[in-house]
Amino acid sequence: MAAGAYIYLLLTGLAFWSPWLFWVAVLLGGAPVSRMLHPWAGLIFFSAVWQMYVMWAPQMKQTDVDKAWWKAVRYYSTNQDDKMPPAGRYNAGQKFLFWGFFWGAVALLASGVVLWFPERIPWNLRFLRYISVIVHPAAALFTIGLFLIHIYMGVFAERGAFSSVIRGDVSLAFAKRYHPGWYDEIVRESSTPRK
16 A cells, blocks of 8 residues: 555656656646645555554664664675674664655655645745745655665565565575574574473
8 A cells, every 4th residue: 555655646746846747647647636636645655654653663773783784784785794783673774764764754744734735824834835845845855765775675686575575574594694683583482482
């Protein structure tokens, strides 16, 4: 749900943002239809992001391993996994992506509501409109950058990542290579007798 809503928002938002891309709105039913559906798709996207926040925010706290991961990120980008600190279930880059999308979605929602109902903003609060006109595209461009990184990492960068997106899980070999801290935790839990 989040991906579908986000892609629709991305396409219609870019069509509104640049006259060079207005043809995209025509393909998506025309400008009036795109203008009408864009805010509703935004609400759907934010509700999906909120559900992800509720599920994953406790697991996205920064740790000392994450600080070490950022210091060693040059090894990550050159596939020298043996020189990386043992990432847990989510590495520092994945946590950055999560928080970036969450706060980007909050900024898009807040500015989007102002842009959706500009006539309802009192004159003495008109600065909210001016701020929203800047914040909304800035937050959109930020999330587009995160989205492109997310696609690249999930499809091209890590062998086995795309199949895990399709299946919804990762193999033990994938966990051992890319998330050794989490792998050790899984192995330790499976060898502990259950009471």
